[in-house]
Amino acid sequence: MSTQTYPKFSLGNQLTDEQVAFFNKNGFIHFQGVASPEEVRAIIESTEQIQDRWIKAGTKKINGVPIKFGKDENDKEIVHRFPFTSQFSEAIHNFVNSPRVQNLKSLLPEGARVAENEKDGVVVNHYVNIPNSNFRQMGWHTDSMRDIFYGKKVMQMLNVGLYLDNSSSDKGGLRIIPGTHTQNLFNMLFKKAYFLNNEEDKQEMLVDAQAGDMVIHDGRIWHRVAQSPLTGAPSRRRVMYIPVILGKYMPKSEDSATPFYHNFIKMVR
Numbered sequence: 001m002s003t004q005t006y007p008k009f010s011l012g013n014q015l016t017d018e019q020v021a022f023f024n025k026n027g028f029i030h031f032q033g034v035a036s037p038e039e040v041r042a043i044i045e046s047t048e049q050i051q052d053r054w055i056k057a058g059t060k061k062i063n064g065v066p067i068k069f070g071k072d073e074n075d076k077e078i079v080h081r082f083p084f085t086s087q088f089s090e091a092i093h094n095f096v097n098s099p100r101v102q103n104l105k106s107l108l109p110e111g112a113r114v115a116e117n118e119k120d121g122v123v124v125n126h127y128v129n130i131p132n133s134n135f136r137q138m139g140w141h142t143d144s145m146r147d148i149f150y151g152k153k154v155m156q157m158l159n160v161g162l163y164l165d166n167s168s169s170d171k172g173g174l175r176i177i178p179g180t181h182t183q184n185l186f187n188m189l190f191k192k193a194y195f196l197n198n199e200e201d202k203q204e205m206l207v208d209a210q211a212g213d214m215v216i217h218d219g220r221i222w223h224r225v226a227q228s229p230l231t232g233a234p235s236r237r238r239v240m241y242i243p244v245i246l247g248k249y250m251p252k253s254e255d256s257a258t259p260f261y262h263n264f265i266k267m268v269r
């Protein structure tokens, strides 16, 4: 891993020219303390309620997108990957529609929108490293690859990550290769084996975040989530992703088909 560090910013009412320039050059940007501890707590609580509801009802998919289930450190059944959370949580819906998040559209060309009911909606990931964990890491990928599975042209998109737990190398953590958002299509497709490759890259950079921080990445950037060196509760890592997208409006409904790339997500553990 590169020992390089990077500057962290604070998010005001409008992005500064310096922040926009940093994002355009590197393909990511880190804002500290964007959500208050109360907001983070309310979001976590609402995911726990959603989890109980889905488990009780035996819900397997939302709008065609599979819910990823597994076990936590107490052998309790949990949800590891929650799609479309803002449709089930007022706390998440309010955060996503707050000016802090809506103003981020200015990082993309005119017409960008926050996608609450397209793609997988606002996703919460909950990793925990136990023996036989069903979700403790995520191999190398770009998020924009999903556009190709939808038969769409690759369009610029943002994935806006809100950290619900502290996440440094003790959690494994998000690793990104800065600048890869400007690569050509061949490198986006073939630079690494999608989701199968979990190997460290010399150029990868660790995103070292605290709960409440926001880290935005361009959908074309290569990234992975490393496995925590710890096990059980100390390995817990929860992060929420808000997609900001361009292009044709493609809302999902209960009748929507399961996207092909979920065959890969199913393999991720």
Ligand SMILES: O=C(O)CCC(=O)C(=O)O
Pocket (backbone or CB within 6 Å): 125, 138, 143, 161, 174, 223, 224, 225, 239, 241
């Ligand atoms: O958990 C993370 O920080 C990244 C997750 C991710 O890359 C994804 O869901 O596409």
Ligand SMILES: [Fe+2]
Pocket (backbone or CB within 6 Å): 141, 142, 143, 223
């Ligand atoms: Fe991703």
